[in-house]
Amino acid sequence: MALMAMESGTVDPAFWSGRRVFLTGHTGFKGSWMSIWLQTMGAEVTGFALSPPTEPALFETARVAQGMTSVIGDIRDPGALTRALVDADPEVVIHMAAQPLVRSSYDDPVGTYATNVMGTVHLLEAVRAARSVRAVCVVTTDKCYENREWPWGYREDEAMGGHDPYSNSKGCAELVVSAYRRSFFSKGMVALGSGRAGNVIGGGDWATDRLVPDILRAVEADQPVLIRNPLAIRPWQHVLEPVAGYLVLCQALWNRPAISAEAWNFGPRDEDARPVQWIVERLCALWGDGAVWRHDERTQPHEARYLKLDISKARAGLGWQPRWSLGEALGRIVSWHRAWAADDDMAARCRAEIADYMTTLPA
Numbered sequence: 001m002a003l004m005a006m007e008s009g010t011v012d013p014a015f016w017s018g019r020r021v022f023l024t025g026h027t028g029f030k031g032s033w034m035s036i037w038l039q040t041m042g043a044e045v046t047g048f049a050l051s052p053p054t055e056p057a058l059f060e061t062a063r064v065a066q067g068m069t070s071v072i073g074d075i076r077d078p079g080a081l082t083r084a085l086v087d088a089d090p091e092v093v094i095h096m097a098a099q100p101l102v103r104s105s106y107d108d109p110v111g112t113y114a115t116n117v118m119g120t121v122h123l124l125e126a127v128r129a130a131r132s133v134r135a136v137c138v139v140t141t142d143k144c145y146e147n148r149e150w151p152w153g154y155r156e157d158e159a160m161g162g163h164d165p166y167s168n169s170k171g172c173a174e175l176v177v178s179a180y181r182r183s184f185f186s187k188g189m190v191a192l193g194s195g196r197a198g199n200v201i202g203g204g205d206w207a208t209d210r211l212v213p214d215i216l217r218a219v220e221a222d223q224p225v226l227i228r229n230p231l232a233i234r235p236w237q238h239v240l241e242p243v244a245g246y247l248v249l250c251q252a253l254w255n256r257p258a259i260s261a262e263a264w265n266f267g268p269r270d271e272d273a274r275p276v277q278w279i280v281e282r283l284c285a286l287w288g289d290g291a292v293w294r295h296d297e298r299t300q301p302h303e304a305r306y307l308k309l310d311i312s313k314a315r316a317g318l319g320w321q322p323r324w325s326l327g328e329a330l331g332r333i334v335s336w337h338r339a340w341a342a343d344d345d346m347a348a349r350c351r352a353e354i355a356d357y358m359t360t361l362p363a
């Protein structure tokens with residue numbers, strides 16, 4: 001990989017206009033934001049996923065299905081996935097469907113591996129069966145690295161690992177991607193990259209056992225927020241940051257496959273890797289209304305203490321860089337959720353947020 005920005009680092013609406021895109025996980029939090037962004041640029045999007053994983057869900061709140069072909073199906077079913085993908089005749093594939101929660105993976109390790117590892121194998125087999133695909137972005141996570149509790153960020157060439165089944169399944173998915181790239185996609189027909197994002201926050205996330213949705217649920221119910229690991233450090237970022245990263249990566253996979261078909265970290269600036277306590281204090285202050293938090297001292301399953309991403313490669317190779325600070329992201333989350341509670345048009349709100357993001361210059 002040449003250490004110079006080969007791409008502009010910005011999402012190019014002209015690239016996406018009329019582009020046929022197959023997106024798995026479109027009913028989820030990140031998938032809904034990705035679908036809305038692709039729709040605003042005029043892409044022809046086919047989504048494939050289970051029904052929305054939460055109630056409420058951004059997918060319904062922002063009427064995401066209205067601007068795309070939405071197929072409800074299971075990536076553990078290779079026949080259904082291949083049929084949907086081949087029928088969509090896509091040029092670009094973005095794979096986001098997953099069981100994405102650490103704590104759920106302790107309850108259901110088999111289901112987590114089936115979805116996250118074999119689901120990725122099924123997706124890549126479907127790509128092989130289709131003749132139309134030129135670029136594939138597989139979404140994994142910062143947790144795919146073997147965590148050594150380092151206070152510095154992991155780089156893309158560091159070892160895959162993962163203590164819990166979720167993290168480990170994503171490390172396995174990365175190994176699957178690497179094997180498929182070398183075994184089946186090395187002749188240049190399909191450029192296969194992967195994106196490893198940080199801890200994603202933003203309006204429209206109602207998942208359980210995730211920090212920001214847990215905080216918002218508690219403050220909305222006038223309950224104290226219970227925090228399991230106040231000192232844990234994570235690379236927090238607004239959802240539009242990695243979604244932009246995946247889009248820029250797809251552009252690079254299309255335009256310069258030989259140098260971009262690799263793994264890429266999309267994390268925040270170093271100063272936005274903050275302890276949980278910092279987030280909860282700021283969110284409570286922004287929310288007002290007497291919101292308070294306390295430490296939940298019950299025994300908890302293992303979670304890493306430090307996790308940071310080194311994003312030098314995406315800055316240098318893709319020209320991508322973070323635009324919104326963590327403080328800005330938290331302010332936007334509170335106003336997004338207040339607008340939702342006030343019954344605003346959340347589809348319009350999401351489109352406006354994407355337009356704001358597009359016009360913010362990288363910090």
Ligand SMILES: NC(=O)c1ccc[n+]([C@@H]2O[C@H](COP(=O)([O-])OP(=O)(O)OC[C@H]3O[C@@H](n4cnc5c(N)ncnc54)[C@H](O)[C@@H]3O)[C@@H](O)[C@H]2O)c1
Binds near residue numbers: 027050139140200
């Ligand atoms: N949210 C984060 O902080 C974060 C951070 C890093 C990486 N990621 C990754 O980003 C992706 C999206 O995460 P999210 O936060 O939007 O999660 P989410 O739970 O909101 O969405 C998951 C999506 O996957 C679909 N899905 C789950 N199991 C499926 C199956 N067996 N078949 C078909 N579809 C299935 C769901 O229906 C949903 O559309 C995941 O791959 C996740 O691992 C998330």
